[in-house]
Amino acid sequence: MRRRFLLMAFSLAMVALALLAVTPAHAQGPNLDDETNRIAKTLYCPVCPNTPLDVCSTQACAQWRALIKEMLQQGKTEEQIRAYFVQQYGDVVLGAPPAQGFNWLAYILPAIGIVLGAAIAWFTVRQWIVRRGEGAPPAQVTVPKEYADRIEKDLKEL
Amino acid sequence: MPRWIQAAVFVLVIAVIVFFAFGLRVRGEAQPSSGPAPDFTLKTFDGATYRLSELKGQVVVINFWASWCVPCRDEAPFLQKTWEQYKDRGVVFLGVDWVDPEPDARAYIKEFGVTYPNGPDLGTVIAPLYRIKGVPETYFVGKDGNLAGNSLGPIGDNTGYMTQAQFVQKLETLLAAK
Numbered sequence: 001m002r003r004r005f006l007l008m009a010f011s012l013a014m015v016a017l018a019l020l021a022v023t024p025a026h027a028q029g030p031n032l033d034d035e036t037n038r039i040a041k042t043l044y045c046p047v048c049p050n051t052p053l054d055v056c057s058t059q060a061c062a063q064w065r066a067l068i069k070e071m072l073q074q075g076k077t078e079e080q081i082r083a084y085f086v087q088q089y090g091d092v093v094l095g096a097p098p099a100q101g102f103n104w105l106a107y108i109l110p111a112i113g114i115v116l117g118a119a120i121a122w123f124t125v126r127q128w129i130v131r132r133g134e135g136a137p138p139a140q141v142t143v144p145k146e147y148a149d150r151i152e153k154d155l156k157e158l
Numbered sequence: 159m160p161r162w163i164q165a166a167v168f169v170l171v172i173a174v175i176v177f178f179a180f181g182l183r184v185r186g187e188a189q190p191s192s193g194p195a196p197d198f199t200l201k202t203f204d205g206a207t208y209r210l211s212e213l214k215g216q217v218v219v220i221n222f223w224a225s226w227c228v229p230c231r232d233e234a235p236f237l238q239k240t241w242e243q244y245k246d247r248g249v250v251f252l253g254v255d256w257v258d259p260e261p262d263a264r265a266y267i268k269e270f271g272v273t274y275p276n277g278p279d280l281g282t283v284i285a286p287l288y289r290i291k292g293v294p295e296t297y298f299v300g301k302d303g304n305l306a307g308n309s310l311g312p313i314g315d316n317t318g319y320m321t322q323a324q325f326v327q328k329l330e331t332l333l334a335a336k
Contacts, residue, residue, distance in 0.1 A: 046257050046282060047226075047292075059226035060257060067259040089257050090282035109174070116167055123159045 036069045039078055043068075043085055043093050052095075189289050191308045195220075195299040196287035200252055202277035203264060208252060211303065217249045217332040218299035222279075222290050224258040225266035229312035230294045234270040236313060236322055241274040244329055248301075254279050256293050296320070300332050 040053035040061075047060045054065070064085075071081050085093045097103035143151075190196070195218070197211045210218065221237060223230040241251045253276035255263045260278060267276055279285050288297060296313060300306040307328060311319035320328075 047224075060224065063226055063259045063262050067261070070261075086281075088260075088278065088280060092282060105177075109170075112170065116163065116170060119163050120159065120167065123163065127159075 032069060032072055035072055036065055039068050039072075039081055040065050042095055043082070044095060046089065046092050187289055189291065189295065189308060189310060190297075190305055192305050195297070195303055195305045198284045198287060200254060200275070200277045200284065201280065202275045203255075203260070203267065204275075206275060208250075208275055208277075210252075210299070213250050213299075214303045215248075215301050217301060217329060219249065219251045219329075220254060220288070220297040220299065221251065222254045222256050222285065222288070222293045222295045224256050224293045225262040226258065227293045229317070231266075231270075232317075233294055233313045234266075234272065236325075238270060238272050238274070240322075240326065240329070245274070247333060249329060249333070251275070253277070254284050256285055256290070257282060296325075298328055298332060300335060302335075306332055 037054045043053040043064070044051065045053055045056055045058070045061045045064055048056050048058055051061075053061050053068075068081055071084065076084075082094075091097055091103075097106055099107055195210060197209070199207060199209045201207050210220075219237075223234070237251065237253075241249075245251075251274035253272065253274060255276060255278045258278065263276075263278065266272075288295070291310070294309075294312050296309040298306045298308065309320035309325070311317055313320050313322060313325050315321050315323075
């Protein structure tokens with residue numbers, strides 16, 4: 001009897017372990033919240049601009065976070081969730097504009113600025129170096145004739 | 159310094175100034191209250207499609223709302239009641255749901271028993287046309303397709319915005335107009 005009971009308990013424990021093993025990681029409480037916050041951190045609600053979704057305290061943002069969590073529970077990937085939010089609410093939900101069309105300016109302008117700045121710095125430094133290399137023009141010293149004659153005379157006497 | 163670099167810097171600075179000036183101007187513009195109503199297409203939660211320009215000849219009330227918006231909840235029963243009174247008199251109500259998760263929006267519609275056409279502002283393309291600053295905001299479109307005023311806050315008697323009587327009066331005025 002006791003042996004049968006032990007066998008049954010062991011079987012139940014094995015089944016429970018097996019069930020835990022096949023439960024997807026994303027369905028676990030703490031991990032799901034972390035994952036939700038990680039994705040929310042990259043999204044912005046238009047109701048409170050410049051505030052990431054994970055720290056925004058409005059009811060709208062709370063609903064969005066709940067939706068992210070629900071989608072994760074449904075097994076959606078981060079890309080699918082982000083794509084859904086963009087489709088529903090537009091590019092404004094993204095932290096940075098997608099690199100396409102007119103948005104390219106946002107990515108190109110800083111690079112152009114850096115290149116131009118570097119060119120200006122290079123030309124400026126080069127001009128400084130050239131000027132320093134040329135040095136100051138020799139000064140034209142005019143010695144009065146009487147001093148010049150005297151110096152000549154003194155030199156001959158040496 | 160070569161002239162081409164000087165010219166490039168000049169052009170870049172001017173472009174940046176123009177870019178930011180344009181952005182500030184657009185952002186600072188007030189919501190429209192007259193002139194041709196910006197056209198849009200609204201696909202409702204029920205799957206029907208409404209194009210504003212196709213509703214010419216009828217009075218249209220466009221109400222921007224969201225389920226998380228408390229003042230929207232205050233005005234929802236009044237809007238539904240008024241819609242029921244005017245729906246057979248050539249008045250169309252269009253509810254535009256702004257940045258709202260669909261399940262919450264559907265729950266809101268069910269909670270208040272809203273039966274006039276309501277749909278999400280997919281991709282947030284309608285709201286910028288009307289330059290809305292928040293919700294609720296309500297826009298009136300006359301039979302001629304022109305905007306005929308707005309309420310930039312909740313409709314109610316103690317809201318500081320349009321009162322319920324003024325709302326009804328506005329509908330009557332627009333219906334009476336040719």
